[in-house]
Amino acid sequence: MSNVNVVHKVRQELQEKVKDVKLYIDGKFIVAESNEQFDNIEPFTNARINSVASGARTDIDKAAKAARKAFKGEWGGLPQQQRLDYIYKIADSIDRHVEELAHLESYDTGLPIFLTKKMVSRASKNFRFYAEMVSSQMYGDAYQVDDEFLNYTIRKPVGIAGLITPWNAPFMLETWKIAPALATGNTVILKPAEWSPLTANKLAEIIDEEVDLPDGVFNVVHGYGETAGASLVAHEDVELISFTGETTTGSEIMKNGADSLKRFSMELGGKSPIIIFDDADLDRALDACTWGIFSFNGERCTANSRLYVHEDIAEDFVKALKERISNIKVGDPLDEKTEVGPLIHTNHYKNVKGYIELAEQEGCEVFQGNVPEEHSQGNYIPPTILLNADNSMRVVQEEVFGPVLTVMTFKEEEEVIEKANDVRYGLAGYVWTKDIQRGHRVSQAVDAGMLWINSQNVRDLRTPFGGSKHSGIGREGGYYAFEFYTEMQVIHVAIGEHRIPQFGKN
Numbered sequence: 001m002s003n004v005n006v007v008h009k010v011r012q013e014l015q016e017k018v019k020d021v022k023l024y025i026d027g028k029f030i031v032a033e034s035n036e037q038f039d040n041i042e043p044f045t046n047a048r049i050n051s052v053a054s055g056a057r058t059d060i061d062k063a064a065k066a067a068r069k070a071f072k073g074e075w076g077g078l079p080q081q082q083r084l085d086y087i088y089k090i091a092d093s094i095d096r097h098v099e100e101l102a103h104l105e106s107y108d109t110g111l112p113i114f115l116t117k118k119m120v121s122r123a124s125k126n127f128r129f130y131a132e133m134v135s136s137q138m139y140g141d142a143y144q145v146d147d148e149f150l151n152y153t154i155r156k157p158v159g160i161a162g163l164i165t166p167w168n169a170p171f172m173l174e175t176w177k178i179a180p181a182l183a184t185g186n187t188v189i190l191k192p193a194e195w196s197p198l199t200a201n202k203l204a205e206i207i208d209e210e211v212d213l214p215d216g217v218f219n220v221v222h223g224y225g226e227t228a229g230a231s232l233v234a235h236e237d238v239e240l241i242s243f244t245g246e247t248t249t250g251s252e253i254m255k256n257g258a259d260s261l262k263r264f265s266m267e268l269g270g271k272s273p274i275i276i277f278d279d280a281d282l283d284r285a286l287d288a289c290t291w292g293i294f295s296f297n298g299e300r301c302t303a304n305s306r307l308y309v310h311e312d313i314a315e316d317f318v319k320a321l322k323e324r325i326s327n328i329k330v331g332d333p334l335d336e337k338t339e340v341g342p343l344i345h346t347n348h349y350k351n352v353k354g355y356i357e358l359a360e361q362e363g364c365e366v367f368q369g370n371v372p373e374e375h376s377q378g379n380y381i382p383p384t385i386l387l388n389a390d391n392s393m394r395v396v397q398e399e400v401f402g403p404v405l406t407v408m409t410f411k412e413e414e415e416v417i418e419k420a421n422d423v424r425y426g427l428a429g430y431v432w433t434k435d436i437q438r439g440h441r442v443s444q445a446v447d448a449g450m451l452w453i454n455s456q457n458v459r460d461l462r463t464p465f466g467g468s469k470h471s472g473i474g475r476e477g478g479y480y481a482f483e484f485y486t487e488m489q490v491i492h493v494a495i496g497e498h499r500i501p502q503f504g505k506n
Helices: 003-017 057-072 080-097 098-109 113-137 170-183 196-211 224-235 246-257 282-298 313-327 344-360 413-421 435-443 482-487
Strands: 023-025 027-028 037-041 047-053 143-144 149-157 160-164 188-193 218-220 238-245 263-267 273-276 306-310 365-368 384-387 403-408 426-434 450-453 488-492
Touching: 003 057, 003 098, 023 037, 023 057, 037 246, 057 188, 057 218, 057 435, 057 482, 080 098, 080 113, 080 170, 080 196, 098 113, 098 384, 113 149, 113 170, 113 482, 143 224, 143 263, 160 170, 160 224, 160 488, 170 196, 170 482, 188 224, 196 218, 224 246, 238 246, 273 282, 273 413, 282 313, 282 403, 282 426, 306 413, 306 435, 313 365, 313 384, 313 403, 344 365, 344 384, 344 403, 365 450, 403 413, 413 435, 435 450
Parallel strands: 160 188, 160 238, 188 218, 238 263, 273 306, 273 426, 306 403, 384 403, 426 450
Antiparallel strands: 023 027, 023 218, 037 047, 143 149, 149 488, 365 384
């Protein structure tokens, strides 16, 4: 069977298999209270995939009541090891469904299948990692005060965790939040992005059918941000909100949750620089630069969307970059050979296309790869570089979130640091140089939460993940997640007869 026929067969099987999506609340799949639904659209063809239950305030209220009951009841009363046994069971179940989850993710988002297979396989690691972290590193401290006091700290789950996740790597990022929330003893209400509901629904099915998690511990309420999302944020019984998404939305979420004094973790937008000095290993830097902006179809918060290349090597580097772009395989996301697929939604496609048109108006030279004619019905933006850019342009200052790279040059170290910091974002950055002292110096001078030296974006789950400036608040990852998902309590114990003031005693 030809490759085209294989891909067509896979899509047909998905079309036949995918059913309408319901909410998952208190261990049951139910329709929304309003009976409202919305259409889920495939990015490759812009055809309807299925209908999704559109949750709102009353559904969030149901989920919160179920989550509170579980937190106060069976889940909250479990010994730690029994709770972690459930976490390991979720990981094992995900591993049994990697192939199916990867295809659903690709079908739903337009991400290439070779990438979704890697992403989904990482999801089970998130659960195992946090089960191990809770066992080995979630502990308190003890403080002795002479022979009078022993003071110690313990960590307790906060309560109900509201998790609002994005559409660009939905399953991996959902599990990245769900795993620490559950492992530390919280209950969860997940509000997935409305453009990518399929793998969140599949996770609910896996947990329901194979894990036997107590009812109410894990709930999924699909819906729009302004209805389901806003209701989750405003709900007085939801103690914390972890949000990954666009900066303006994050700001609104914090405002809407302020009255109930929620704690927030915000991983927001990015406009990350990649700085390439003239002494860099240019072949490896080219690999990293190309991967860093064009993988995930460019829909990546940590994408190196601003290239600053030293003027002495700029001509050769850009020439090599153009050659790479011309050879990038743009195609059907379900095809194993595809490197770049369609953007997730027509609205997002129009937004990215608008930025490219704006770049031309601002004076950029636009160089693009190729989209095969047979894919014209999809939301395809070819891999694009914007030459002759400068920091004053909107395409340099604003997050495009597509396969679009702005290219600029520099001469001096101080100059490129100033340019790199001249945006409101501060999520990530990349520095390429064989001078390791300069690598450390420049990395520390860049205002960003995460920097990679002579490396692509390689994640270490033990390290903190998050940004500075308008790219976020707080850190998740490693034991840093405990600061968010647990409450620290101090117990003061008198072990001696310390003096107590005696008011009113004659």
